[in-house]
Amino acid sequence: MNDSAPPPTLIVNARLVNEGREFDADLRMADGRIEAIGSGLSARPGETVIDAGGRRLLPGMIDDQVHFREPGLEYKGDIATESAAAAAGGLTSFMEMPNTSPPTLDSAALEDKYRRAAGRAWSNYAFYLGTSTGNIEAIRALDPKTAPGVKVFMGASTGNMLVDDPEVLDAVFRDAPTPIITHCEDTPTIDAELAKYREKYGDAIPVEYHGEIRSREACIKSTRLAIELARRHDARLHVLHISTADELALFERGPLIRADGSRKRITAETCVHFLRFDSRDYATRGNFIKCNPAIKDSTDREALIDALAGDVIDVLATDHAPHTLEEKQHGYLRAPSGLPLVQFALSAALECVHEGRLSTAQVVQKFAHAPAQLFDVRERGFLREGYRADLVLIDDTPFTVERSQVLSKCGWSPFEGTTFRSRVASTWVNGHLVWDGRALVGSPRGQRLEFDR
Incomplete structure (x- = not known):
């Protein structure tokens, strides 16, 4: 397992969807967490900057x-x-x-x-x-x-x-x-x-x-x-x-x-x-x-x-x-x-x-x-500062599900032949980019969920 820290990342010009609201903002990830959400966040030296171009950014x-x-x-x-x-x-x-x-x-x-x-x-x-x-x-x-x-x-x-x-x-x-x-x-x-x-x-x-x-x-x-x-x-x-x-x-x-x-x-x-x-x-x-x-x-x-x-x-x-x-x-x-x-x-x-x-x-x-x-899940499920950086960027570009795209071991999907109007453009798990819209990236980054009970 690769335990390296995720690269600091700034997503700008995103349409955040969280807790009943949709709003335009930037979001910074650092050390696997959401460090800041706000407008006009400035890039830091060495930070990866992603321009969302107005696309929707959701919690994972x-x-x-x-x-x-x-x-x-x-x-x-x-x-x-x-x-x-x-x-x-x-x-x-x-x-x-x-x-x-x-x-x-x-x-x-x-x-x-x-x-x-x-x-x-x-x-x-x-x-x-x-x-x-x-x-x-x-x-x-x-x-x-x-x-x-x-x-x-x-x-x-x-x-x-x-x-x-x-x-x-x-x-x-x-x-x-x-x-x-x-x-x-x-x-x-x-x-x-x-x-x-x-x-x-x-x-x-x-x-x-x-x-x-x-x-x-x-x-x-x-x-x-x-x-x-x-x-x-x-x-x-x-x-x-x-x-x-x-x-x-x-x-x-x-x-x-x-x-x-x-x-x-x-x-x-x-x-x-x-x-x-x-x-x-x-x-x-x-x-x-x-x-x-x-x-x-x-x-x-x-x-x-x-x-x-x-x-x-x-x-x-x-x-x-x-x-x-x-x-x-x-x-x-x-x-x-x-x-x-x-x-x-x-x-x-x-x-x-x-x-x-x-x-x-x-x-x-x-x-x-x-x-x-x-389920009392600790620090996940929301776009909140301090929470784990599990994020999904959505691209409203239609695609048709084909069997060749299926990653499940069984190799088929009940949605084959269905055209959807939104696709997952990027997925971050604990601050690491793991899906770039075309393929898996890096190595598995999942962590054991914790429960506040």
């Missing part, structure tokens, strides 16, 4: 939901390859899920992931502790400074990470020392729908029915249970990848941080693919947009965008989950669920700005500020 995005497949599934992706794709996409920090092989169910497995990431991660990193039917003592013993949260697959995973035992769930929601992060789908409901389609189609179920099999009813039932448990124990709950309009009524409308300084206890998240795809796209993209929870209807997509704008949904993430091209080309029943998304996620989100549905400040709030606030 914080993706609180990725699957980077290491350890155990490195043939799909690993920390190095997937974090490289993230950095190219302006995602300067990530929080990775515990359903690896072996799963991350105790402090030893957690620290093993941190060791793997050191010197190899292009973006800053943190890892969740998972929940199983038998690791409640590991959850109780968790140092809250070592993980962003505890992940619960509420009836929608495999092996002992599927948690549907009422006593186990009650103990987790009562005793977890961090926010609880949930995947909410009800397995019995899904199994019943799958049986109906198997009876009609056998093993040749068309992928177009994925959203009917992984149904909205399965999502609603499980989300209601999670919220009930959180209220019973006054737990901090974050419900991942909301995919239906129906679930939105279960959540509080309003900013994550209220006017009195208090924070919502129960929060919601959606993902970029739910903003760009709907059930009509199965006909052309098939298993390449098969994911769990499933992409639903166009009315759901519209409602989710409105819920981001209206502060019903607090966070935007990716649920990046790569599988090989060969795996995705199997029939519906054999093709795994999950999409590689980090590299083009910010460009996809900014399409909502071009369409007039969201402002750039709202994208930054949901994709950078809110994850930092929700």
